[in-house]
Amino acid sequence: MTDITYRLPQKRHLVTELPGPRSSELAARRTSVIPAGVGSSVPVYAADADGAVIVDVDGNSLIDLGSGIAVTNVGASDPRVAQAVRDQVGHFTHTCFMVTPYEGYIRVAEQLSALTPGDHEKRTVLFNSGAEAVENAVKVARLATGRNAVVAFDHAYHGRTNLTMALTAKNMPYKRDFGPFAPEIYRMPMSYPFRDDDGLTGPEAARRAITAMEKQLGADGIAAIIIEPIQGEGGFIVPAPGFLPTLAAWARENGVVFIADEVQTGFARTGDWFACEHEGVVPDIITMAKGIAGGMPLSAITGRADLMDLVHVGGLGGTYGGNPVACAAALATLDTMRELDLRGRARAIGDVALGRLRALAAEVDVIGDVRGRGAMIAIELVRPGTAEPDPDLTKKVAARCLAEGVIILTCGTHGNVIRLLPPLVIDDDLLADGLDVLETAIRAAGN
Template identity: 65%
Template sequence: MTTFSATVPPLEQSRELRTAVPGPQSLALAARRTSAVAGGVSSSSPVYVARASGGVIEDVDGNRLIDLGSGIAVTSVGASAPEVVAAVARQSADFTHTCFMVSPYEEYVAVCEELGRLTPGSHAKRSMLVSSGAEAVENAVKIARRATGRDAVLVLDHAYHGRTNLTMAMTARAMPYKTGFGPFAGEVYRLPTSYPLRDPAGMTGEEAAARAIDVAERTVGADQVAALVVEPVQGEGGFVVPAPGFLPGLARWARAHGIVLVADEVQTGFARTGDMFASEHEGVVPDLLTLAKGIAGGLPLGAVTGRAELMDAVHPGGLGGTFGGNPVACAAALASFEIYRRDDLPAAARAIEATVVPRLRALAAEVPAVAEVRGRGAMLAVELTRPGTLEPDRAAAAQVAAACLSSGVLVLTCGTWGNVLRLLPPLVIDHALLDDALGVLEDALRALPR
C-alpha cells in the first residue's frame, strides 16, 4: 500500500500523462482485485488512485487526471481540502467513535444545528445523522410512515434512491441496481415525471404535475400516501431537470392531502446546483430532506433534516445506527460547511454552469448525437442519441467517456439508458483546469460518428 507523509507537496493542479491509461501499476492492481474483490463490485474507471487534491486525481502510475466526477458529487469542496484534512486529524486525535446513542458528543449536535440553519424554510427543524444517502432515504420513509400512520410511498420514473431493499424498490432502473435482488419492499408506487426532452412537445411543468397526480389518485389514493419522494434534479436517471412548475405543483398537492414531501437532495445538495439545495430554485420547501454526498468533504455521512413535528413523531430509540454521525465525519462536515460559506460555493457552481453550458450547446450544433445539454450549476449533462432521433445511444456515451479517460479526464455516465454524460466537477476547480477538461471533452464528442 502506498503511503504519503505530511511533507508530500500539494498535488499540482494540471493534467499530465506519463503512461497509457490505465498504466502498468493500475493493471497490476486490477489483476490482484479479481481474486479478492467481489465481482459484483464494479468500477467505471480502471485507474487506481494514489492521491487526490482539488480537482486532480493522481494514479498509481503517476498520471494526473482532471476529475469531473468528484466521487459522484462528494468532494465538492475539493479532494483532500486542507481544512477538512485538518479537522479530521484534530478529531481523530481526540476520539474516533463512541456511538452517539451510547455516549453523545458535541460534533453531532453542531452538525444538526448547521443543517437546521442551511436547509430551506424558517420552521423549527430537527435532524438525525446516518452514514449514507440510502440510509437517509430509508429513515425518511420510516419517519413519514410513523408521522402519518399511512403506508404508501410515491416515487418518480427515472428515480434513483439507493441500493438497500426499500430504496431498490424506489429506484426505477433495473440493471444493474435491481435485477435478481427481489422481492422488494411493498407499498412503493411510481409516477410519471417531467422529462422535457422526452415529454410531449409543449408540455408544461404544471401539466406534467397534473399527469403524475392523476396517476397517484387513480392507482393509490391520496389518503393512503405517507410520502412523496422526489429528486429536485434527477441524478442517476440522467440529470433530468423538470420543467418549471412541476415540483411546485407536486408540493401543493402533497400539502393539501397531508402527504410528507421528501426532497432527495443526496446528489443535488450542498451548493451543487447553484443554490445550497436544489429545492430552492423554485421556492419549494420540503417537509423532509435526505442528504449525503457533498456534506462532509469525502467522509461517509448522511442526514435527514425536516419539520420538528415530523422528526419528533418517532418514539425514542426508533432512529439511529451504530456509525451514524461518526465524530470524525461530523468534524469534516463542519469544516466543509465553513468552506461553502466562506468561498460562496453556490456562486462558484453558477460560474461553472456559465462556462460549461454555452460551450457545449455551441458544440451541439455541430455534433448531431448531442440531443440536449442540460443541468444546473455544477450538475450538468449531455444526452446522446442516434442522430435525428431520440433513440438513446449508450455506446456513444461509453465511447466519449473512454476517450476522455485515455486523455486524462474522468467523465461519468448515467441515465436510464446509460446514454448521458454527467459532469460533476469540484466546485473549487481551477478555471484553467476546467477549460482544459472541456477541450478534451469537446474533441471526444467531435469524434463521434456523424
C-alpha cells in the first residue's frame, strides 16, 4: 500500500468522557423526533471522519474498527471519492436511468462484470441497498427457473425488507412481530466449525444440507440457494473448506441458481475482491453493496447474461437505482482500491490482527474462537472453560473499548461475537493502538 496523506490526524485522542456533553444533548433531542426502533451502536455523534478516525461533536478522536459496517473500506472521506462526488453534483444529481440514462451507470456495470468471479458473459443492475439487491436477485432466479423455493441458511442475514427478513435467521431484533413473512423460504444447516459438534468437514456439512433440501423440497422445486460466503450478522462464520464449492456444484448440476450475498464481504474486505474467490466459487448471481461506493448508497447484482436477460423490460430498476452521484463515487472507490492495493492491505491487516488475537486466546479462557479472512475478523466470547455464549461479556468489552475511544461492533446469533471491520486504509500504528485497547478490554472484562 502506498503512503496516504490523511486530512485528519490518525490518532486516538479523548478530551471528554464518552459520550460528551454535545453528544448527550443530541441524544436528548433525538428522542423527540426519531423512534426508539432506530438503534445506534455507540452514543457519540460524528462531526468529521477521515481514514480510520471519527471525530465526534465534542472533539474526541476515536479509532473506527467498524467502517460503518464494512462500508468505508477506502476510509470515511477518501479524497478521490469526495472529488468525484463534487464533480458529478456540479453537473446533475439525478435524471433516473430508466428515463434519461447516463454513462456512469454503464461504466460501473462494465467494471463489475470484469471484477466479479467467472469469465462468462454477465449483466449488471444497480440499486440502492443490499436488501434491494437481494430481493432482485431472488426475482431473477424465480423468473429464470420457473420455481418458487429459495434456500437460506442458519445464522444468515440478508436484510430488513419483507422478503429479506424471511431470508434472515435471527429473530430479535430483525423479525420479531414483523410478520407474516414472504413464503417459500426454507432454512438449511450452515457449516459452523466452532459449533459443529460432530466435526463435519466442509463437504460433509454441505451434503447434510443437500440431503435436507432433496428430502424436504426436491431439487426441481428450488429456484435458488442464497448464502453469504462468510456470514456477517450471524457471527462472521467462515464455513469449513469445501462447503461452498460442494453446494455450488450441486446447484449447477440441478439447475438451481447459486446466489452469493457479498454485501458485507465484497470489495477487498477479505483480501480478494470477493470472498467466494478464496475457494474458486463462481456464483450465478452475486449481490453487492456496502463497500462499493465509499459511503454513497449503491448496490448491485451481477449475474449470468442468460439469466438476467430473461427478465422482461421494466421488470428491474428503481427511481434512484444507480444514482449518478453514487456511480461516480463507486468508480472513484474502485480506482482507490486498485491504486492502494487494498486487497493486499486487507491481508496484511488480517495477518497482524489474527496473530495477536489468537495469541491472546491462548492466554485467556473467555475466547472460544478467533476467525476471519483479511480485515473481516471475529472473536467469539464464551463463559470460561465452556463453549456457552457470553453476550453480557461481549457488551462489557464493547463498552470498555468505547470508553477508551475505540469503536467496535458486535454480532452473532447469540450476541457474543466481536467483529472487526477496520477501514482498509488504517495505518499500522492506529491498528496496533486499537488492538491494544481491545486486548486490555477483553482481559479486564474477563476477570
